[in-house]
Amino acid sequence: MRTISLSETSVREANRQLHDQTAELAEAQWRITDPEGRHALACGLDQTLEVEIDGHAGYYCAGMNQKARVTINGMVGVGVAENMMSGQVRVxxxxxxxxxxxxxxxxxxxxxxxxxxxxxxxxxxxxxVGGSVGHLSAFMGQAGRLVVCGDAGEALGDSIYEARLYVRGSVKSLGADCVEKEMRDEHLAELRDLLDAAGLDARAEDFRRYGSARELYNFKVDNADEY
Amino acid sequence: MCGIVGLYLKDPALEPRLGALFEPMLVSMADRGPDSAGFAVYGDEVDDGMLKFTLQNADPALDWDALVAGLTRDLDATVDWFRNASAVVLKTRAAEAAVRGWLADNAPDTRLMSVGRSIEILKGVGHPKLVADRFSLAQMQGSHIIGHTRMATESGVSMEGSHPFTTGEDLCLVHNGSLSNHNRLRLTLERAGIRFQTNNDSEVAAAYLSERMSRGETLTEALEAAIDDLDGFFTFTIGTRDGFAVLRDPIACKPAVLAETDAFVAMASEYRALAKLPGIAHARVWEPEPGRVYVWEHSTRTSMQETGT
Incomplete structure (x- = not known):
């Protein structure tokens, strides 16, 4: 385990030390202390590292992650795990x-x-998400799954493509072309797997499923000539 | 871009340290707004029937003694005053209209920055650290303070274009964002008798609130109406004589984070502005919901009113 205090080391230097593990893995366990809301912590990792951030992080924390498991013991600013490719980020x-x-x-x-x-x-x-999500969540979601154990805000899944959405609580409103869908056995099974992977204690049967009605312009075969 | 910060003390024991706690908050938001900075500090309240006027003049050689002497003589009123760099604070029983009129006639280059029993607004061009040092922010005492670091978009880089904006007694506002219907609103408010000092959109937001509150609305009611009437992007932090409020537009284009402990409520554009506050590790930290009014008032120091649409 190696510890980096951001009250002594710059974010750039801390990220460089993590990136240095990409070519050759010398140390897999990392702890980052005193984040104090700094931006771009543990970004662009590309190695099977375990990184723990002790405190609140700023914008784009663990962005572009590949392979690493990053845990933030606090809250995060805008764009956590934006453009993640693989691995796990836990807030x-x-x-x-x-x-x-x-x-x-x-x-x-x-x-x-x-x-x-x-x-x-x-x-x-x-x-x-263990709690709730705000408005326009999964906007233009193309693929993947979003699970919300609490409530969803306005315009959930607006202009959605093929992402699958599961919400346990209320949905304030559905966005354009997003509809409630039947929860079949395969959906219950994938939802159970996701809740298990997240370590959250919730019953899959309590959720509802939402997804694309496939009625927007780009889904219409009549428009195929346009491409 | 711009950065906004606010600190509202619930524990009076912290009041001597208000400026020292707030200065790092303001300076940490310099990356979001390096052009100019300003703050409105509430404290050192004058008695009922008296008012505080904050004046500012860019000329370091200005003879403030002569200005105050002239004002005292012509208005036949006692004036206590002190100077802070390019600003002067007057405390007097003279009426606001009389002081305004006298300044317009006798010192047109001197700007009236704020009027009220508690508020003092200090602002200027330059890096926020320079502005804080210029006015000795770290030494200031008081009950609450709100500030702004500016990256100009809608009007020029000048002291006049810097925030906070005020258009009524003890009320001020800082704004991150831009309003799209401010010209029309300004016309309506001018017809209602509001006087504007700039063409800035944020001044219109301040005027909107003071006009509604002058008709008897509470701060909460005025802010609820603002959600419908103001069009554009905004995160606002608002100060009144005994209150502190935060409002974001319903789409939440601009960032905001709130923190609350038994001792204080703090607001900032980004968490890093709050990172050095005492007890922040155990504070409740959250992102204010879009289109929801958050108000704290000294009459309700231990509880918060939250309303939303």
Whole structure:
């Protein structure tokens, strides 16, 4: 285990030490202390590291992650795990807007609440939120799964493509082309797997499923000639 | 971009340290707004029937003694005063209209920054650290304070374009964002008798609130109406003589974070502005919901009113 205090080491230097593990893995366990809301912590990792951040982090924490498991013992600012490719990011507290934006893979767990635009343009990531999400979550979600144990704000899944959404609580409103869908056995099974992977105690049977009605312009075969 | 910060003390024991606690908050937001900075500090309240006027003049050679002597003689009123760099605070029983009129006639280059029993607004061009040092922010005492670091978008970089903006007694506002219907609103408010000093959109937001509150609305009611009437992007932090409020537009384009302990409520554009506050590790820290009014008032020091639409 190696510890980096950000009251003594710059973010750039801390990230460099983590990136140095990409070519050759010398130390897998890392602890980052005194984050004090600094931005871009543990970004661009590309190695099977275990990174623990002790405190609140700023914007774009663990962005572009590949392979690493990053845990934040606090809350995070805008864009946690944005464009994650693989690995796992776990936020013990709340997350600000655009959590998991455009992420292609991996698992993002937010134990508290996430604000607006959680999973915006998600492209294959799995996001499990212990609390609630704000408005326009999964906006233009293309692939992946979003699980919300609490409530969802306005315009959930607006202009959604093929991302699958599971919400246990209320949905303030559904966005354009987002509809409630039947919860079949295969959905219950994948939801159980996601809740297990996130370590959250919830019954899959209590959730409802939402997804695309496939009625927007780009889904219409009549428009195929346009391409 | 801009950064906004606010600190509202619930524990009076912290009041001597208000400026010392707040200065790092303001300076930490310099990356979001390096052009200019300003703050409104509430404290050192004058008695009922008296008012405090904060004046500012960029000319370091200005003869403030002569200015105050002239004002005292012509208005036949006692004036206590002190100077702080390019600003002067007057305490007097003279009426606001009389002081305004006298300044317009006798010292047109001197700007009236704030009027009220508690508020003092100090602001200027330059890096927030320079502005804080210029006015000895770290030594200031009081009950609450709100500040702004500016990256200009809607009007020029000048002292006049810096925040906070005020248009009524003891009320001020800082704004991150931009309003799109401010010209029309300004016309409506001018017809209602509000006087504007700039073409800035944020001044219109301040005027909107003071106009409604002058008609008897509470701060909470005025802010609820603002959600419908103000069009654009905004995160506002608002100060009144005994209150502190935060409001974000319903789409939440601009960032905000709140922290609350038994001793204080703090607001900032980003968490890192709050990181050095005492007891922050155990504070309740959250992102204010869009389109929801958050108000704290000294009459309700231990509890918060939250309303939303």
């Amino acid at each position: 013990k507290g709340n997350a600000s807007q655009s959590a998991g934006a455009t992420a292609h893979g991996g698992l993002l767990v937010i134990e508290g609440d996430a604000s607006a635009r959680c999973g915006i343009s998600m492209k294959g990531v799995d996001i499990v």
